[in-house]
Amino acid sequence: MTAIKELLHTKISENFDKIEEWFESKRKSDLQLPFYSSFDIRDSGYKVAPIDANLFPAGFNNICQVDKNSAVDLVEAYLQKHYKLAGNKILLVTEEHTQNAYYWDNVFTLKTLIEEAGYEVRLSFPNCLEAPIEVKSASGPMLLVEPNRKVDGELYIGDWKPDLVISNNDFSQLNTCWSDGLKVPFNPPSEMGWHRRKKSLFFEIYNELAEEFAKLIDIDPWQIQVRSESFKDFAVDDEDSRKKLADHCRKMSDSLREEMKSRGINEEPFLFIKNDSGTYGLGVIQVAKPEDVENWNYKSRKKMKAAKGGGGISQVLVQEGISTQVKGHEGQVAEPAIYMIGCQLAGGFLRTHTKKSETESLNSPGAVFQRLCVSDLKVKPEGSPQENAYGWIAKLAFLAVAEEAKRSGVKLMGYQ
Incomplete structure (x- = not known):
């Protein structure tokens, strides 16, 4: 199987005019575009997809200086286009x-x-x-x-x-x-904000858009989608609730195993359970075996109670785990984060971690950020497969965020 990053880069390059037209048609519909956003992306070699979407990004200090310089123009263009202040x-x-x-x-x-x-x-x-x-x-x-x-x-x-x-x-x-x-x-x-927003709705919409995009460039949609399912009425200290969650995880794992096997991938699936309204990497736990959920110890249960602001967790997202084959500049395990101003790529960086494996969450203490410059796309698109592939996944995710706001009935006051 061709590495997904190279496959995406080739297909995007071959169909660039077509996908630009498709993206513009989506953007120019009745969507209202948020000022900024950021997306954590995982690339396993055979699959690349966002695993988190943030509407209030807090890492602009980590983008490269060239991207910061370009972002000034993006800020000015966005504000002048969408607001008559x-x-x-x-x-x-x-x-x-x-x-x-x-x-x-x-x-x-x-x-x-x-x-x-x-x-x-x-x-x-x-x-x-x-x-x-x-x-x-x-x-x-x-x-x-x-x-x-x-x-x-x-x-x-x-x-x-x-x-x-x-x-x-x-x-x-x-x-x-x-x-x-x-x-x-x-x-x-x-x-x-996270007092109301649900990750599950974002991923539902993202997967819909990913299917459209995949058909447009003639690839398997599965390669850019991430299975994500909501589990409601969750109570971590309730044994029956944990059993139901374990059963849910078991069914998803079995289904993922079949999907992988049908594509010649002989790996064991793994999952992440996340607070459906969570941020800052809180309320996230990896699941290697579904039965582990039933037997969570005190430490694991405590982890699934942690939420920013001290609120509890009553709804979780069960998400397909995507390993990362991306490496930092010195060989560390890494994942790209892409930042956007409006619908334009504004910057990015690699989140690296020396104490985490390819399957673990890297959004944790000890992470170090390294250069990933999306401005390289403006210099030589054909020579920037990493920025091209991850950039377009971020653009799909951005459309999903805008559509999420629309479906949630959220309007941007004063937006034009």
């Missing part, structure tokens, strides 16, 4: 974990990109902060986070009134007394 004031709403210096590197990078695109940017939290605070980023710059107040649906920092709010807070918990009744345009919208 009265002024140039943008409020960047951030997460509140002030001790994570690397997160503030991400915020500093985002703030800089937007400022270099011609906008005035200030920072705040989505709550009633009592006084300004200064936070330090890992690379050194200090950032000022200021209190905001809501007056008749508008936000103010002193007398300063933003024309647009860009959120980098994923709203795992929604402060409704702050968010309700806001009249200022907000992108991405808080309604797409």
Whole structure:
């Protein structure tokens, strides 16, 4: 079997005009495109697909400098195309974990990109902060986070009134007394935060689009899809609930084994069980054998209770595990992460880990980020199979996010 990365690169190159036309037709439908997004992608050699989709990406500091330079133009183009703002004031709403210096590197990078695109940017939290605070980023710059107040649906920092709010807070918990009744345009919208969003809907839509795309370029859809199924009414401490989940995993494993065998792949399938509304790598556990679920020890059960903001987990995603054959610059196990501004590729990096295997989750403490520059596609597309293949998987995933918002009834206020 031809390596999927090379196969995708060849097919995309051969059908480029056709798939560009298809992508544009999707983009120009009634979809509203979020300001940014990021996607973690796995490439097993015979299959490549996203395994996570983030609407509030927090790793812009990790993209290469060339991509950062190009991203300024993408920010300007997106905002000028989709918003007719009265002024140039943008409020960047951030997460509140002030001790994570690397997160503030991400915020500093985002703030800089937007400022270099011609906008005035200030920072705040989505709550009633009592006084300004200064936070330090890992690379050194200090950032000022200021209190905001809501007056008749508008936000103010002193007398300063933003024309647009860009959120980098994923709203795992929604402060409704702050968010309700806001009249200022907000992108991405808080309604797409993890207090409401479900991974299962995203993957359902992604797999539909992947099937269309595969037919367009004449490949097996299975090679770019990822089996993902929702399991509701989950209670990790309930023995009967764990048994039902184990049965669900067993059926999926048996089905995956047959699918792999029919394609000449003699490997044992594995699964991941994830919080269906989870983020930050919390509430994720690998399952090698379905019966292991029934026998989870205290540590495993505790792991499946962990959710950002302290909320419990009542619905999980059972997902096909995709191993990675991608290597870092020094041979480490790696996976690509692709960042987007609107529907355009904005950057990427390789997430590497020296203490994880090819089947394990790399989104965990100890991960190190290495260069993956999507700007290389502009220089020599035919010589960039990695960026081309992973870039188009990210574009499919981006369409899925936009369609997810539409099916969820979420509208972008002020969007054109």
